[in-house]
Amino acid sequence: MYSSMSRLEKLVAVEEKLVELSKEFLKEEKSRLQSLESFVETADRQLQLSANKSMSLVHHPVGAYLMVKRLSSDWLQQVKSVYQPLTDYVNRYNSEYHGQLPTAEDSEWSAHAILRLQEVYQLDIRNIIGGQMELGLKTNDGPSPTTVSASVEENALQLKKEDIFELARVAYRNNDYRNAVKWLNESLQMMAEDEETVENKKDGEDTADGSGALTYSGNDKKAKLKFSALQYLGYSLYKQGDLENALTIYKKASALDPKHDEVRDSIKLLQRKIRSANMFGNVNNDEHPRPWASASNAKMNKYMALCRHELKPRPDIQARLKCRYQSSGNPYLLLGPVKTEVLSRKKPEITLFYDVITDEEAQTIKNRSIPKMFRSRIGNSVSEVESHIRISQQAWLHDKDDEVVARVSRRIGLLTGLNASPTSTELLQVLNYGLGGQYEPHHDFMDAEEKMWGTILGNRMATFLLYLSDVTAGGATVFPVANVTVPVVKNAGLLFMDLLRSGRGDENSLHAGCPVVIGSKWVANKWIHEGGNEFRRKCGLSPDE
Ligand SMILES: O=C(O)CCC(=O)C(=O)O
Numbered sequence: 001m002y003s004s005m006s007r008l009e010k011l012v013a014v015e016e017k018l019v020e021l022s023k024e025f026l027k028e029e030k031s032r033l034q035s036l037e038s039f040v041e042t043a044d045r046q047l048q049l050s051a052n053k054s055m056s057l058v059h060h061p062v063g064a065y066l067m068v069k070r071l072s073s074d075w076l077q078q079v080k081s082v083y084q085p086l087t088d089y090v091n092r093y094n095s096e097y098h099g100q101l102p103t104a105e106d107s108e109w110s111a112h113a114i115l116r117l118q119e120v121y122q123l124d125i126r127n128i129i130g131g132q133m134e135l136g137l138k139t140n141d142g143p144s145p146t147t148v149s150a151s152v153e154e155n156a157l158q159l160k161k162e163d164i165f166e167l168a169r170v171a172y173r174n175n176d177y178r179n180a181v182k183w184l185n186e187s188l189q190m191m192a193e194d195e196e197t198v199e200n201k202k203d204g205e206d207t208a209d210g211s212g213a214l215t216y217s218g219n220d221k222k223a224k225l226k227f228s229a230l231q232y233l234g235y236s237l238y239k240q241g242d243l244e245n246a247l248t249i250y251k252k253a254s255a256l257d258p259k260h261d262e263v264r265d266s267i268k269l270l271q272r273k274i275r276s277a278n279m280f281g282n283v284n285n286d287e288h289p290r291p292w293a294s295a296s297n298a299k300m301n302k303y304m305a306l307c308r309h310e311l312k313p314r315p316d317i318q319a320r321l322k323c324r325y326q327s328s329g330n331p332y333l334l335l336g337p338v339k340t341e342v343l344s345r346k347k348p349e350i351t352l353f354y355d356v357i358t359d360e361e362a363q364t365i366k367n368r369s370i371p372k373m374f375r376s377r378i379g380n381s382v383s384e385v386e387s388h389i390r391i392s393q394q395a396w397l398h399d400k401d402d403e404v405v406a407r408v409s410r411r412i413g414l415l416t417g418l419n420a421s422p423t424s425t426e427l428l429q430v431l432n433y434g435l436g437g438q439y440e441p442h443h444d445f446m447d448a449e450e451k452m453w454g455t456i457l458g459n460r461m462a463t464f465l466l467y468l469s470d471v472t473a474g475g476a477t478v479f480p481v482a483n484v485t486v487p488v489v490k491n492a493g494l495l496f497m498d499l500l501r502s503g504r505g506d507e508n509s510l511h512a513g514c515p516v517v518i519g520s521k522w523v524a525n526k527w528i529h530e531g532g533n534e535f536r537r538k539c540g541l542s543p544d545e
């Protein structure tokens with residue numbers, strides 16, 4: 001068969017091709033294995049954090065974000081065709097527990113949580129990137145700031161530049177240009193630092209093996225990323241009304257790709273606008289609404305400042321505040337008076353009762369709720385929506401669900417001096433806040449036309465909010481009109497009046513649950529209604545009383 005040399009010579013080319021293809025395959029396979037290896041190492045290292053009793057991976061927003069992102073997309077990409085048992089496992093998991101693995105939407109919600117935490121607590125973006133959520137929270141009792149920090153093992157929870165760009169893109173996609181600008185700037189800054197490192201490496205070492213140098217395709221990808229970042233930034237600045245800076249950024253983008261029509265058009269448009277629009281004056285970032293917030297900027301600013309413990313009640317209100325052991329003339333409470341702190345005496349009356357439940361009772365209530373939890377929605381029953389305003393899961397517990405629930409209801413009756421029996425109250429509403437979970441400023445009372453209460457008569461008159469957990473940072477309950485910040489104190493109960501004595505809703509009862517920075521916040525609401533309490537809290541004679 002191979003009697004002729006010329007046929008044998010052809011075979012050399014065949015084998016050469018096989019070697020060439022195999023080399024390519026090996027190179028690709030090696031780099032794929034390397035990427036899987038570093039991916040697995042990172043995940044493994046982060047999972048170790050959960051073994052540490054003091055903080056679980058998912059109680060840290062960056063940790064939770066990274067894990068949700070990995071499970072919603074990265075793992076699926078990594079395991080594709082790499083190793084059959086992994087693919088089988090993921091497929092089986094997805095079909096057997098359908099809906100349990102996070103989705104792309106979950107990943108986007110987690111990104112929002114990080115953006116919101118940064119904004120509300122004015123966290124240093126570089127600290128977030130490093131996984132260090134330092135909070136310089138001022139306490140209520142002095143000027144010295146106490147720093148709450150949740151530092152984790154060095155470098156364990158770092159955000160990579162792709163993550164930063166993704167966060168910026170989430171903000172951008174949701175018209176949150178204020179945050180988009182911040183995160184895009186950070187993203188570009190990191191890209192620049194990266195370029196510098198590569199430049200230095202190039203200068204210093206022989207990169208013939210390709211280890212230090214960028215491959216052409218790598219370079220190309222980076223240039224594209226930088227171009228998109230500049231484009232997004234230019235547009236975000238433009239939407240914020242910062243025309244001059246938008247123009248500078250678009251010019252930088254144009255330098256990278258001079259033929260890009262859209263960018264060239266944007267430059268022309270901006271130049272025209274700048275010529276004719278000096279009337280815009282200075283840009284005030286604070287005039288732009290926050291698309292994630294329901295309330296006006298002024299209200300949101302107040303809410304956020306209270307979450308940061310930056311505001312105090314008016315001095316005249318503060319002077320009248322008291323701490324005492326309360327027995328309310330009640331024989332049960334005389335035996336064991338409850339440590340009570342009055343946080344506001346009037347409009348609304350706000351009182352914090354310490355140690356009103358035990359750790360075991362709190363645990364029982366949580367355990368009973370877990371199987372009943374569903375995502376909290378807001379609005380009326382016809383058009384309820386999931387929203388950024390209230391990010392939590394909730395369950396309703398009946399007094400009959402557990403002796404503990406009934407016992408706690410009775411205790412609330414004793415502490416408040418109000419009728420807290422099932423005919424005068426709603427079921428116990430248990431809430432567990434999710435990543436960055438919050439409840440924006442709202443009233444608990446309902447407008448007359450808003451809701452019918454079934455057999456419970458009258459409006460919500462008082463809220464008794466039980467804290468079933470501690471949190472490491474964030475999550476305070478705040479009252480933006482009364483200027484009160486109540487930190488989460490496990491086993492304490494917060495009582496405030498929702499209605500004036502006249503029966504009108506008290507606008508000053510406006511309150512909110514601040515975003516949780518680190519930890520898992522559990523609370524339970526007991527709403528006490530007017531019906532059955534006519535003689536316990538008497539009507540006032542004037543509508544404003
Ligand atoms: O979680 C909080 O601190 C407040 C909760 C609240 O206001 C509510 O559920 O109505």
Ligand SMILES: [Fe+2]
Nearest residue numbers: 442443444511
């Ligand atoms: Fe509320």
